[in-house]
Amino acid sequence: xxxxxxxxxxxxxxxxxxxxxxxxxxxxxxxxxxxxxxxxxxxxxxxxxxxxxxxxxxxxxxxxxxxxxxxxxxxxxxxxxxxxxxxxxxxxxxxxxxx
Numbered sequence: 740x741x742x743x744x745x746x747x748x749x750x751x752x753x754x755x756x757x758x759x760x761x762x763x764x765x766x767x768x769x770x771x772x773x774x775x776x777x778x779x780x781x782x783x784x785x786x787x788x789x790x791x792x793x794x795x796x797x798x799x800x801x802x803x804x805x806x807x808x809x810x811x812x813x814x815x816x817x818x819x820x821x822x823x824x825x826x827x828x829x830x831x832x833x834x835x836x837x838x
Contacts, residue, residue, distance in 0.1 A: 742790065745783050752779060 752775065753762070761768050 741786055745779075745786055749779055749783065752776070 756762050756768075756772060760766055761772060
C-alpha cells in the first residue's frame with residue numbers, strides 16, 4: 740500500500756503544480772514546492788530501498804536462512820495477541836458527584 744500511495748501523492752503534486760502554472764518555462768517555482776519535490780523524491784527512494792530489503796528478508800526467512808532475530812520476530816507475529824483483562828463498569832471506582 741505504501742508504493743501506490745507514494746505514487747498517487749507524487750502524481751497529484753505534479754498535477755497541481757502544472758495546474759497552477761508553476762511547471763511552465765520562465766515561471767519561477769516557489770521554494771516550498773522545490774523542497775517538497777526533493778523530500779518526496781528522497782522519501783520515494785527510501786521507500787523503494789526498504790521494500791527491496793524487506794522482500795529479501797522475507798525470501799530468506801521462507802528459505803530458512805533468516806537470522807535468529809528475524810526468526811524470533813516471525814514467530815512472534817504468528818502468535819495470537821494476548822487478551823486484555825476487562826474491567827466491569829461500576830466496579831466501585833466511580834467518582835460520585837455531590838451537589
